[in-house]
Amino acid sequence: MNYTTWEQRVRKVEPYTPGEQPKTDKVIKLNTNENPFSPSPMVEKVIKEYNEDALRLYPDTRAGLLVDALAKRYGVDSDQVFVGVGSDDVISQTFLTFFNSDKEILFPDITYSFYDVWAELYRIPYRTVPLKDDFTINPDDYKCDNGGIIIPNPNAPTGVLESLDTIEEILKANPTSVVVIDEAYIDFGGTSCLPLIDKYENLLVVQTFSKSRSMAGMRIGFAIGSKKLIKYLSDVKFSVNSYTMNPLSIIGGAAAVEDEEYFQKTTQEIINTREYSKKRLTELGFTFPDSMSNFIFASHKKVPAKEIFTKLKEQGIYVRYWDKPRINNHLRITIGTKENMDKVFEKLAEIVG
Amino acid sequence: MNYTTWEQRVRKVEPYTPGEQPKTDKVIKLNTNENPFSPSPMVEKVIKEYNEDALRLYPDTRAGLLVDALAKRYGVDSDQVFVGVGSDDVISQTFLTFFNSDKEILFPDITYSFYDVWAELYRIPYRTVPLKDDFTINPDDYKCDNGGIIIPNPNAPTGVLESLDTIEEILKANPTSVVVIDEAYIDFGGTSCLPLIDKYENLLVVQTFSKSRSMAGMRIGFAIGSKKLIKYLSDVKFSVNSYTMNPLSIIGGAAAVEDEEYFQKTTQEIINTREYSKKRLTELGFTFPDSMSNFIFASHKKVPAKEIFTKLKEQGIYVRYWDKPRINNHLRITIGTKENMDKVFEKLAEIVG
Structure with missing residues (x-):
């Protein structure tokens, strides 16, 4: 091939888009599956x-x-x-x-x-x-x-x-x-x-x-x-x-x-909060595949995921949403502290209620 | 192509060999062009x-x-x-x-x-x-x-x-x-x-x-x-x-x-020590292209580089040597502190004297 510009030789790609990293401390950040606990002291x-x-x-x-x-x-x-x-x-x-x-x-x-x-x-x-x-x-x-x-x-x-x-x-x-x-x-x-x-x-x-x-x-x-x-x-x-x-x-x-002790303790706490969150989400009319991770992939029976995503964000709660075939009616919600999850359920109750 | 083992599909490469990172504190390490000064406080x-x-x-x-x-x-x-x-x-x-x-x-x-x-x-x-x-x-x-x-x-x-x-x-x-x-x-x-x-x-x-x-x-x-x-x-x-x-x-x-002030000060000190090192190396019978970096690529008129490399290492002084065509009679010596360079010149004087 004959090249007439340097740009013809560039490897062109469509990069991955990571979840947003909002700067403000006031946000409840449940969009990139981070751990709510600090690392071991x-x-x-x-x-x-x-x-x-x-x-x-x-x-x-x-x-x-x-x-x-x-x-x-x-x-x-x-x-x-x-x-x-x-x-x-x-x-x-x-x-x-x-x-x-x-x-x-x-x-x-x-x-x-x-x-x-x-x-x-x-x-x-x-x-x-x-x-x-x-x-x-x-x-x-x-x-x-x-x-x-x-x-x-x-x-x-x-x-x-x-x-x-x-x-x-x-x-x-x-x-x-x-x-x-x-x-x-x-x-x-x-x-x-x-x-x-x-x-x-x-x-x-x-x-x-x-x-x-x-x-x-x-x-x-x-x-x-x-x-x-x-x-x-x-x-x-x-x-x-x-x-x-x-x-x-x-x-x-x-x-x-x-x-190892700290690892076991914090991991178990996240598992406990996840199981609690499953109950609360079910009560609110959400369905989801049974999760064995630190997030839940939830869909509401009546309210579209995109609408919930937008309304949560307005309230300073970040979860993850993809506008992609097969999953565009789901939200991926990271398991945070129990206190933060309760705030999320409170807002969700208002949105889907 | 038909593959009969998974190993046939592996990208096989000859990796880069970095300079040695000796563990002991007693070594004078002039083999990977590190800076002898700590970073800015x-x-x-x-x-x-x-x-x-x-x-x-x-x-x-x-x-x-x-x-x-x-x-x-x-x-x-x-x-x-x-x-x-x-x-x-x-x-x-x-x-x-x-x-x-x-x-x-x-x-x-x-x-x-x-x-x-x-x-x-x-x-x-x-x-x-x-x-x-x-x-x-x-x-x-x-x-x-x-x-x-x-x-x-x-x-x-x-x-x-x-x-x-x-x-x-x-x-x-x-x-x-x-x-x-x-x-x-x-x-x-x-x-x-x-x-x-x-x-x-x-x-x-x-x-x-x-x-x-x-x-x-x-x-x-x-x-x-x-x-x-x-x-x-x-x-x-x-x-x-x-x-x-x-x-x-x-x-x-x-x-x-x-x-910026710390950067200018430490960089100038390395330049000063490099110019000093050029004089000392010349006195010891070394030749080298004029260096504008934090190392000198030196060759001795009489003693083979490989021999000097080995003898320095025995004394706890690490410099870099490549057994490659065109450069197999050269040593790359990183510029350390003036104090450490003086120790190196002392040993070099014994080796080439």
Whole structure:
């Protein structure tokens, strides 16, 4: 090809649109699935007491302190753990590393809206697989020739958890593809498929510190899998940027993992508030798939989601709404503190009452 | 193609090898061009006083505080500034965004050893252009059909600074390519080509906080260019990871930019020590191209570089050595404090004396 302008050579993409980050403190922010609790007090402690050379010197490329803490917590070897700048970084590099064939990769039609963005960016052919009407997966849909599979479990924005049997059925049918299970929300009552990594060398499990560990700001995600998978992923990572994890994220992340008691306590509190919220929403005339995450994907019997979304926003309550086929009558409401949820239900009662 | 194993679909790459990060405090570390001074005291102050929600909530996707501080400092609009997780992140995304054609991109044969790694990773055709024997560029070599150009100025690991005239000559000959000038070391006495961005819409200037701003740990790099370039780059960035900059890097980075006095003072001190080091090295029988960076690329008249490298390391002094054609008799020595440099010269005198 002959180029007559530099713009002809630009990789043009339609970027992902993240949820709004309103600046005012007066807002109740339930639109990006953040944790209402602060991170473990141990995190703040180590961050405020960092070594004076931490800012000046390049960080440990291995992020060893964090990798070793995760390995210990999840009962795997350190060379089965990969860390990145949020699970978005981990999954982006997973796409680049493993979804590298001329076959279509597969993921659900209703899912994390970044998957198709990465596929477009890296020019990976893909096909979305329709969920059933109850938002669950039919494993048979994944028994076909493909270039790789990624499934979030629990799914977002639906909150629906699939069983380990379903995951394993998909794994059994796909020995020649890498299968990625994105477990961003697994800690809110789900069962992780981590025990399957010993059996399936091609299974990569991705998790994040942004939800259950209250550290969305510090940008920490991780993947666990066979040593082979982690080696391939690390080679690509070291070809993009050797030093991605800053030392405060490394020490803060390790401190969060080590404070298991705080993690269990705050996670359980969110689960309790979620179950309470299900009752309240039902009383208000909402329906939703049963959520095992830190959000509820709700639809009202009478009032359109878009109208509720707008009215809540006017009241300083931010939830998430997508004007997309199949989900344009749903709201994704993050579980906040019980106090904040009660304020939301009060406003919802006025709107739908 | 038919795949019989998942490994056949993996993107296989030869990763970049960063300089060693020795753990012991007793080492004199002059191998990765870090700054011997701590960051501005203002950086530590803002990092230790961060807002309690900073860790818990997703950061500002715009990294507005940092972007605006950079725009003000460099006299450009905020939408002419792009920030990333170190200049490695910025340049990696630059390769992905702008070097997107079937033509070869061009860069010097002796240069930052990450360029060919990114080209290989993203499957970008490339050709290295030999430097002259004195390690300077012949601009005529860049007057040919190409898919983009990246040149570090001053170059690494040589330390050689090219004039703005040379840079502009290359720009004039390449209106249909994006030309990237990697100015990681520009603050140590070089003249930035930033004033040329108003004239050349296709010029992207990349700088970093890892050298002159003493913040290698916090992973901050940035690019300045035309609004069009920054828009294309941002679209790709938002397709990889919306939230890359953590809030402590954002506030710390902004504080560093605002403390101009500290920046000028510490940078001048490094320049002074570099000029002193040139005299001492010459007295010891070393030759080197004239460096305008925070390192010197030195070769000894009698003793092979590899031998000096090994003997220094045995003494706890880390410098950088590459066993590569054309540069395998050179050492790249970072400029540390005057006190540490004197210790190095003492050991060098023993080794080469």
